[in-house]
Amino acid sequence: MQQVTQKPTSGAVAEEWRRRADRTGLARVMRASQPVELAAETTARTRRLVTEFLRSLGPIGTALEIGCGMGRITPTIAERAGAVTAVDMTPRMLALAEENCARLSNVEFEQLRVQRLPWRDKRFDVAVCVWVLMHVLDENEVAEACRSIAAAARHLVLIEYEEADIPVGRFSRLRPVEEYLALLPGSRLLERRELHYGGDRSFAALIALDGTR
């Protein structure tokens, strides 16, 4: 008999992130099966990539970090932007991020889902989103998330898994960058690089969002 695996609901995904937030160290936001040294080294490379993309945009007034998790990348963004708004849907992740960024005076945090970003009358210079949209499983919801990002920011640094040697679990969905570009209104790919992590390959994209609101 054929087995039908049901896609987790967005409530089940949110519950999974509450559970993962109770892990220790980088395993909260990275593969728990990978060695801690590799997680730390990949984090350093991710920060460098984000810095290089942000630097290429010139001076940045406002930045939005979407799905900031425990604040792994937040200080890197705060170094290059006048003001950072960091959002995540998981309260414990936000509490950890606040702790990690306690010394930074230019970062504020908000509990929000990427599908429902509230900004309509202001646009951030750049949004940064690392390994978040791959956890929005539903196709309508990911389209909604992309519309809401395009309305909220002029540029997007997007890093998401494209290929995984170790199969991803049921809380992740791999999509190529082209799929996101098609969902982001008015998007233009400015630069594309790759990020390898223990056999997994992510695209790292700098995207202009010239789009309609």
Ligand SMILES: C[S@@+](CC[C@H](N)C(=O)[O-])C[C@H]1O[C@@H](n2cnc3c(N)ncnc32)[C@H](O)[C@@H]1O
């Ligand atoms: C793999 S972690 C990455 C965290 C951070 N971007 C980083 O690179 O360290 C994914 C994060 O996205 C958050 N997240 C997942 N789905 C979300 C959604 N629909 N809206 C907002 N945050 C979400 C989770 O709570 C978690 O903190």
